[in-house]
Structures are given as C-alpha cells and as structure tokens.
Amino acid sequence: MNNQFPIIETERLILREVTKADAEDMLLYLSEPEVVKHMGLEPFQSIEDAYDEITWYESIVKNGTGIRWGITLKEDNRVIGSCGFLNRVSKHYRSEVGFELSKEYWGKGVAREALEAVVKYGFQQLELERIEALIEPANLPSQRLVEKRGFQREGLLRHYEYTCGKFDDLYMYSLLKEDLQD
Template sequence: MASFDPFPVLTTPRLTLRPIEPSDVERIFRIQSDPEVTRYFGRGPDGSIADSERRIAAILAGVRENTSIRWGITLKENGELVGTAGFWRWNKPHRWAEIGYELLPALWNRGIMTEALRAVLRFGFESMELHRVEAHIDPENRASARVLERLGFVREGQHRQNWYYDGRFTDTAVYGLLRDEAAAT
C-alpha cells in the first residue's frame, strides 16, 4: 500500500503535481474563493484566507495520516499553482477512493485537468492499489462529466436530491472507473 512519505511528485508533459504547502495559501484562496469554481460543490466559496488555511491543514493531515492525498497542479512553464486534484474517502479494505479536482477558470478547456488526472489515476491504480475510483458530481457540471468520460469513467447512476444547499436539493451523478478499464484507455 502506498506511503505518501516521501510525497509522490508526478509529472506530465505540461504539469508538475507536487505537495501542497502552507505557503500556497494565497493561490489556494484565489481558486477556492471563486464562485465559478465552487458552483457545483454544494457549498459556498472560501470567504477568507483562514478558510483556505483550514483547507490546507486538512490536506496535510490526510497526507500525514495516509488517509487521503491531494496534489498541487503547477504549470511547468512558470511553476504557478493553478489547481489541485487527489483522492479522498479512501476505503482501503474495499480498494476504492473518490477523486476530486478543481482548476483556476482562466485555464479551463485546455485539457489540463484531463492531463493531470491521467497521472493521478495511474498513481491510484498502481501505487495505492485501487481497484475502483469513484466520482460524485452535480449532473449539471458538464465540464466535469466530460473530463470523466474522456478518462473512461462510466456513469453508473444518479442519487436523487441527496444534496441540500442554498435552499434547494440537487442530484448526484455517480461515475466509476475500474483498474482494467483505465489500463485500456
């Protein structure tokens, strides 16, 4: 089973996926305080730097305790942290985890998240020995659905009105990718 010490830095043609550090707080806040980013998260954007500090502390605790992992996605061309991605809700006995991700809107639709997630998934299946990766998304989040479909995820079903936020109930689309399917894409 994977140890996250030393932290597994991943590289792709355009990106370096590296550990998130307390000093990244301004960048994380810039991403997490943007309502476009959190639109489908079933929660509001970060309202203060302290919110993002707590977010980073939770990420670091997950990595330290080997219960979850989140990478900072940086552009090789300038080192800028432009997003994050990782696994959470890691169910070790049953060998699955849920994937999560978000990117600065200025960089959307350039294939960056698809590229980042390919490396994240490879790590999950090979090093964390996952058999299955799940994604739970708002069915209206078309960009996220498209990324998952391109990576070979299968839409397995839909929970009806299981999320309540801002005065309304929303559905959750459940996607799954099995290890063998990922190897085939």
C-alpha cells in the same frame, strides 16, 4: 505511504504537495463562484479559508483517506488547482477522485492531464481497483472530462449531500483498473 509526499510530473505539469505558502494562490481561484459552485463550497472569503483547505489536505494524507496534489505548470510554481483522492477505503481498494482548476486554465487540457496522471498513480501506486467520481448533474464539463477518460456513469444518487443549505443530487461515475486494459 512513506513520509515523502509523491511528486507527479506530466508533459506540462508538476503535481506536488500544497503548503501554507500556496494559500494566496488557492484563495485566488477558490474565491471564484464559478470554480466552487459544483464543489459544495461557498466561495472562499479569506486566507483563513485557504489555510483550512490546506489543513484538510494534510489531514486526509495523515488519516490515510486520501491525497490531494496541487496542480502547477512546469514553468510556474503557482498552484492553479488541485486533483486527488478522498474518501479512500483501503479495505475495498476504492477511492473517490476530485479536482478543480482556476477558471483561467479551463479548456486547455490541464484538468485532463492532471486527472490522467492521478488515476494512473491510484491504480499503480495505491493499488486501487475502483476510482469513483461524484459529479453534480449541472456540472457538464466535469462529466465530459471523466467520460472521455473512460469513467462510466452508474446512476444518480438523489439528495446524496447537504451543502450550502441545500440537498445535492450526484451522478456516480466509476473507473475500474480492468477498464484501462481495453
């Protein structure tokens, strides 16, 4: 990837690089317990937590292990969520996709629109062959979202992560580039 952060435009959204100027907006939704409960994070308490998240976004781009876009509505430059790739393994043409959205925008098709655009970018621009989604069994809305998008549940990864003082089981979902031709 070149030094220019890619901007993705959809019908209603602009997916763009997140900067320190977006920290207040991020703190707003990442401090919501319902937003972060399936992310393996404690609700954000301070602007420093948001700065740390932005620093992580910058580091995965720099290290080539991912890219995370801030989700904004075209009529409002405010960041209302994020979507992107993490744990990218270029050698194997695969990456994990992740997303979260401000509770205010749940059920409005925003996450679907962002996910579709990011998946398309992954297959076309990053030349991925496989995109994975790891989702907690209790996170039914995210499971429904990826299933509607064509992801297939491959199995349960038992005690796969240790977050917030507990072991988490995660469903492994995948979408292959060839799945889109169907």
